[in-house]
C-alpha cells in the first residue's frame with residue numbers, strides 16, 4: 001500500500017519534470033549537471049517519505065512529525081535521505097530495516113522511472129549514518145582468513161512462520177500477492193544450493209531452517225515451514241542470545257526481528273566461512289522484476305562476492321532456453337540488512353526473482369530456472385573464493401591447418417572463462433570440397449587438467465578442403481560462440 005501512493009505521486013511528477021531530462025540526452029551522466037533539474041522530484045519524495053514515516057511511527061505507537069531532506073548525486077547514482085530529530089531506530093528496532101529497506105527499494109524504483117538511475121540509497125539520521133550513532137553494534141574488522149581455505153557455509157533460506165506478539169497467532173512473514181509463498185519456496189532453492197556447494201565447492205553446508213516435515217508442537221505446522229528462530233530454539237534451548245534477543249520488545253513483529261538476527265547469530269556460532277541468504281523479492285509495482293544481490297554497506301569488501309554471484313547467475317541463467325534475457329542486476333547493492341551485518345563472515349543476500357511479478361513467479365516455479373539460478377550462485381561464490389574473475393566462456397580462434405594426405409594432426413582448443421566440466425565439443429561441417437567426404441565429430445572432456453584437443457585426418461588419396469565449425473557447451477548448458485577454421489588435405 002505504501003508504494004502505491006508514491007507511485008501515483010511520482011508518475012504525476014514524471015509527466016512534468018522528466019521529459020526535459022530525457023529530451024536533453026538519455027545518458028544520465030551528461031544530462032543532469034544541474035541538480036535543480038530534480039528539485040521538484042526531491043520535494044515530492046521528501047513529502048512522501050515523511051508521510052510514510054509518520055504512518056510507520058504511528059504503527060509503533062508514536063505520534064511524531066519528522067523532517068526529511070533528500071539529495072541526489074546522479075554521477076555516483078546515489079541518493080541521501082536525511083531524517084531530522086525524532087527518528088533514530090536502534091538495536092531494538094533492528095535499525096529500522098523493516099521500514100527502511102522497502103523504502104529504499106521504492107526510492108530506487110521511482111527514481112528509475114523518473115529517468116534518474118539510483119544504486120545506493122543512504123539514510124542519515126541528523127546528518128550521520130546509523131553506524132556513527134551506534135558504533136558498538138557494527139561489525140569489527142574481519143579476521144583475514146584466506147578465501148581458498150573456506151570449508152563451511154551457512155545457507156539461509158528466508159522466512160517461515162512466526163508468532164505475532166502478544167496474540168501468538170502464527171503467520172508467514174511475507175505477502176504472496178500472486179500466490180507464491182516465499183517462506184515455503186526458498187528452502188527448495190536452499191536444497192539445490194546446498195547440493196551444489198557440497199559437490200562443486202567441497203563445502204560442509206549448514207542450514208538455518210529445519211527441513212523436517214514433522215509438526216512443530218506449538219503451532220502444529222511442519223517444522224520445514226517454521227522460521228529459523230524456532231528451529232534454533234529447539235537446537236539450542238539455553239542459547240536465548242541466538243534466537244530471543246528482544247524478549248521485552250513491545251512490537252507485534254518482535255519475533256520477525258529476532259528471526260532476522262537469529263540466522264547470522266547462528267552463522268557466528270558455527271564459525272562458518274560464508275553466509276548465503278536466499279530470498280525472493282516483492283514490490284508493490286508488479287512490473288519490477290529480476291535477480292538482485294545485496295551486501296551490507298559497512299562491509300564493502302563483500303561487494304566483490306555479490307558481484308561475482310550476479311555474474312555467475314547471468315551466465316548460467318541466460319544459457320537456458322527461454323531465459324536468455326532474464327533481468328539480472330549489474331552490481332551488488334549496498335544496503336542495511338541485519339542478516340548481512342551481524343555475521344562476521346562475508347555475507348550476501350540473493351534475491352533470485354520477484355514473487356510480485358508474473359513472469360518471475362513462473363520462473364521461480366520452473367525447476368530449470370531454479371537449478372540454473374543456484375548453479376550461478378555457487379559458481380559466483382566459488383570463483384570469488386578461488387580468486388578467479390567471472391569472465392565469459394569464449395573459444396579462441398583456431399588457425400587454418402594443412403594436413404598431408406593420408407596423415408593426421410591434433411588441433412588444440414583453447415578458451416577463456418570458467419566452464420563447468422564435462423565439456424561437450426562438436427566439430428561440424430560448415431563446407432566440404434569435394435562434397436560428401438567430410439565426417440563430423442562429437443566428443444566429451446571430463447578432466448579440467450587435460451588439454452582439449454581433437455584429431456583431424458586426411459584419409460583420402462586426393463586433395464580437398466573442409467571448413468569446420470567448432471561448438472563447445474559446458475555441463476550447465478553454457479555455450480561458447482562457435483569458431484570456424486579450414487583444413488586442407490594436401491600432397492606432401
Ligand SMILES: [Zn+2]
Pocket residue numbers: 158159174182278279280281
Ligand atoms: Zn525475503
